Every structure is written in structure tokens, then in C-alpha cells.
Amino acid sequence: MPDRLSELTKRAKAAVDKPAALGPDIDLAQFAPTGSGKTELSDEDAANLLLAGVDLSGKGRGGSFVMSDDHVVSCSANIEGVELIPVTEALERYEWARELYWGLVPVDMDKYTAAAHLDLHDGYFIRALPGAKVTMPLQTCLYITTEGLRQHVHNIMIAEEGSELHIISGCATAPHLTRGLHIGISEFYVRKGATLSFTMIHKWAPDVAVRPRSAARVEEGGLFLSNYITLNPVKDLQSYPTVHLEGPEAVARLYSIIRGHPGNQIDLGGRVYLRHPGCRAEIVSRAITGGARITARGHLVGTSPGIKAHLECRGLILGGGALLAIPELEGHTEGVEMSHEAAVGKIAQEEIFYLMSRGLSEEEATSTIVRGFLTIDIPELPAPLKAEMDRAIEATDTHAM
Numbered sequence: 548m549p550d551r552l553s554e555l556t557k558r559a560k561a562a563v564d565k566p567a568a569l570g571p572d573i574d575l576a577q578f579a580p581t582g583s584g585k586t587e588l589s590d591e592d593a594a595n596l597l598l599a600g601v602d603l604s605g606k607g608r609g610g611s612f613v614m615s616d617d618h619v620v621s622c623s624a625n626i627e628g629v630e631l632i633p634v635t636e637a638l639e640r641y642e643w644a645r646e647l648y649w650g651l652v653p654v655d656m657d658k659y660t661a662a663a664h665l666d667l668h669d670g671y672f673i674r675a676l677p678g679a680k681v682t683m684p685l686q687t688c689l690y691i692t693t694e695g696l697r698q699h700v701h702n703i704m705i706a707e708e709g710s711e712l713h714i715i716s717g718c719a720t721a722p723h724l725t726r727g728l729h730i731g732i733s734e735f736y737v738r739k740g741a742t743l744s745f746t747m748i749h750k751w752a753p754d755v756a757v758r759p760r761s762a763a764r765v766e767e768g769g770l771f772l773s774n775y776i777t778l779n780p781v782k783d784l785q786s787y788p789t790v791h792l793e794g795p796e797a798v799a800r801l802y803s804i805i806r807g808h809p810g811n812q813i814d815l816g817g818r819v820y821l822r823h824p825g826c827r828a829e830i831v832s833r834a835i836t837g838g839a840r841i842t843a844r845g846h847l848v849g850t851s852p853g854i855k856a857h858l859e860c861r862g863l864i865l866g867g868g869a870l871l872a873i874p875e876l877e878g879h880t881e882g883v884e885m886s887h888e889a890a891v892g893k894i895a896q897e898e899i900f901y902l903m904s905r906g907l908s909e910e911e912a913t914s915t916i917v918r919g920f921l922t923i924d925i926p927e928l929p930a931p932l933k934a935e936m937d938r939a940i941e942a943t944d945t946h947a948m
Contacts, residue, residue: 552645555654559664562655570785570814573756575658578697578728580666582616591722592690599717599750601688609683615690616698617668628679629712630672634701637672644672647703651734651762651791659730659758663699670701670732675710675741684713684746691729691755692721701732706741706769714743718757719750726754735763737771739794744772749781753808756783767794767823773801775815778921780808787844789818796825803832804921807839807868816844816873821883824853831859833921836868845887846875852882860889863920 566572588596593603605611610624610631624631637644654664675681691698706712720727729751737743743763751757765771771790790799801817819828830845845858862870874887899912907915 555649555664558655559661562661563658563665565655565657565661567657567659567758567785569787570758571783571812573728573758573783575662575697575728579693579695580697582618582691582693582696582698586615586618586620588613588615588620588690592692595722595750596688596690596717596719599688599719600715600746600748601686601717601719607683608686609681610685612671612685612687613690614669614671614688614700616693616696619669622671624685626681626683628676628710629681629685630674630676631685632672634670634672634703635667637703644703647705647734647736648701649734651764652732652760656760660732660760662697663701663730663732663760666699667701668699670703672703673712673714674705675707675712675743677707678709679707680711682711682713684715687714687716689716689718689729689731690721691719691724691727693727694724695726697728697730699730703734703736704743704745705736706738706743708738709740710738711742712744714745716745716747717750718747720752720755725752727752728756729758731759733759733761735761735771737763737765737769739766740768741766742770742772744774746774747776749777749784750779751781753780754782757781757785759786759788761786761788763788763790763799765790765792765794765797765799768796769794770798771800773817775801775803777813777815778804778806781811781813783812785814787814787816787818789820790828791820792822792826792828795823797823798826799828801830803834803843805832805834805841805843806921807835807837807841809838809867811839813839814842814844816842816846818846819848819856821847821849821851821854821856823851826851826854828856829859830857832861834860834862834870835917835921836862836864836866836870838867840869840871842871842873844873844875846877847885848877848879849883849885850879852880855884857885858887861920862891863917864891864893865917
């Protein structure tokens with residue numbers, strides 16, 4: 548195993564200057580590699596994180612992981628059937644965990660993955676044991692409190708055979724902070740017949756850049772559900788997770804809810820490979836420009852007969868900005884069913900007039916329509932996570948548009 552880690556380090560060092568295939572290039576040297584060492588979060592921090600779906604009291608959660616800058620503040624699970632520990636501890640404890648480390652995301656993908664390996668701060672390791680039904684969501688929090696910090700995180704999540712696991716992840720910056728860089732690597736392993744849902748809510752500062760790098764592997768009969776919500780200002784966000792459906796009847800559903808702000812650059816999407824009969828995939832995005840430049844991508848690759856996949860992108864140009872929808876369908880054999888739907892438009896005036904006739908002001912009518920547009924009906928999403936998503940959408944400042 549040391550030989551494998553040495554090889555990973557060698558590959559990472561060779562990629563330290565490799566630019567990303569997508570998104571503007573970021574000079575890593577402009578950000579500090581270490582934080583202030585803050586290990587206690589204030590009431591102000593707690594209120595701020597609640598807007599990202601993280602309740603520091605742990606109420607309604609099956610466990611919590613909180614990382615402030617480059618330090619793990621807390622990490623514990625309070626229900627049976629799940630293991631939650633820092634990823635650095637998992638790599639020391641389990642040889643098989645080291646095999647999964649960088650097993651799905653190439654360490655030399657670009658300079659961001661290289662930096663995450665060469666200067667890893669920490670991350671979380673979550674594992675649902677075989678057959679465990681962990682219906683109460685676990686929460687994770689990646690928090691930046693130091694101005695200009697470059698945070699490096701690597702997360703590994705495993706739903707063992709026949710298990711069920713639900714995670715809500717809140718990523719945020721402290722109220723006083725304006726600038727920083729978050730690099731987050733996430734690898735998901737969904738075993739045979741398992742379910743893993745992952746809901747991420749972002750609440751960054753206006754001058755923060757974000758570079759998630761994620762991938763998932765789903766085995767026979769497994770379900771991977773990913774919900775990505777970004778409604779607050781963020782300077783530059785680029786994410787393009789890849790899902791590999793590696794067994795018959797495997798399913799992936801990727802949902803993105805995006806609300807831009809003036810000057811933001813947001814590039815989000817996903818790719819799913821459907822390689823076996825009965826595999827199904829859905830990529831759905833809702834985007835409102837709000838003065839931002841938003842790119843919504845989706846790529847479905849069907850290589851086996853009997854697969855079904857759908858891609859849907861809907862956007863509103865509201866408050867200026869631009870929206871670019873890039874749907875891709877790629878079929879490689881007979882017997883695939885693949886479709887896509889993309890639409891970019893504006894709020895219909897008749898809808899506003901109707902709501903105004905019911906007693907709402909024009910501003911209230913517009914806000915109501917926007918919140919309804921951002922709300923997506925997501926199959927298999929547990930009620931607690933649906934409530935968190937609804938709360939995040941309700942809290943967004945639609946009046947500002």
C-alpha cells in the first residue's frame with residue numbers, strides 16, 4: 548500500500564500546474580494553505596450555518612462532522628449501523644479504505660486534485676454497514692473562517708450492500724469573510740441494492756472560488772441521488788461530477804438548483820455512464836441568472852440496450868446575466884432510450900398578473916413564481932432533506948432580483 552500512496556503522490560506532483568478542462572484558471576498561490584486554527588464556533592457561526600442546512604445542536608441528525616478551516620471541530624455518530632470518522636483516521640485504520648482513496652477521481656485530473664492530495668487538510672469518511680437503514684440524515688459541514696484560506700478536503704462515502712444512507716452537507720464561509728478557495732474531493736461507493744442520497748447546500752462569500760471534484764460508482768440495483776443547491780453569491784464555482792452505473796438496474800439522479808448573482812461565474816452539470824441493462828439516469832437543473840453567467844451541462848452515455856436516461860435544463864434570465872445550456876446524449880448501441888429538454892426564458896407576465904389579482908404585489912408575485920420554479924419534486928428524497936431544501940429556497944432573497 549505505501550507503493551500505491553507513493554505513486555499517487557508522484558502523479559499529483561506531475562499535475563501541480565495542470566489546468567482544469569473547464570472553468571477559469573485559479574492561481575493557488577494567491578491563497579493561504581493554513582487557517583487560523585479556530586476550533587470553537589460562536590452563536591453567530593451557528594446561525595450562519597443553519598442557513599446552509601447545518602444544525603450544530605445535532606437536532607434531527609444521526610451524526611455530525613464539522614470542519615473549520617483545516618481542523619476537524621467535531622465528529623460523531625449517534626445511531627447504529629453507521630461509521631463516521633475523519634478521512635485521515637480511516638486511511639490509517641483500514642487498508643481497504645486506502646484502496647478506495649482516489650479510486651474514482653483521478654489524483655492528476657488537474658492542479659486542484661493534485662493540491663488536495665499533496666496538502667490534504669482532512670475530510671469525512673462515512674460508511675453505512677451492510678443492511679443498515681440509516682434514515683435519519685447525517686450532517687457534514689465544511690466551514691471557512693480565515694480570510695484568503697485555501698481549504699483542501701477529501702471525503703469518502705460508502706453505502707454497503709442493502710443499506711440506506713442519507714447525508715446533508717453544508718458548505719459555508721463565516722459572516723465576516725469575503726475571500727477564499729474551497730477544493731473538495733468526494734468519492735461515493737454505492738454497493739449492490741444500496742441507496743445513498745447526498746444533499747449539498749452552499750453558502751459562500753461573494754469573493755470565494757469553489758472547485759468540487761466528485762465521482763460515484765453504483766452497483767447492481769443501487770441508487771445514487773445527488774442534490775446540489777447554490778443560492779447565495781459565489782465568485783466562481785465549477786463542478787462536473789461523474790457517475791458510473793456498473794450493474795444492472797443501477798440508478799442515478801442528479802439535481803441542481805442554481806440562483807446566480809451579479810458577476811458570478813457558475814459552471815455546473817454532471818455525466819452519467821449507463822453500462823448495463825435496466826440502468827436509469829436523470830440529470831435535472833433549474834437556474835436563474837440573477838446577473839451571473841451560468842453554464843448548465845449534462846452528459847448521458849448509454850452503452851447497453853435497455854437503458855433509459857433523461858436530461859432536463861430549465862433556466863430563467865432574470866436580473867441580467869447569461870445562461871448557456873449544454874445537453875449531450877451519447878448512444879452506442881441499439882435499444883437505448885435517451886432524451887433531453889432544454890428551455891431558457893422569462894417569467895410570463897400573465898402569471899404575475901394572475902397572482903396580483905389574488906392580492907399579491909408585483910414583487911411578491913415574482914418571488915412566489917421564482918420559488919416555485921426552483922422547487923423540484925425529487926423521488927426517494929426523505930422528508931427531512933426535502934424540508935431542508937425547501938427552507939434554503941424559501942430563505943433566498945428573490946426580492947433582490
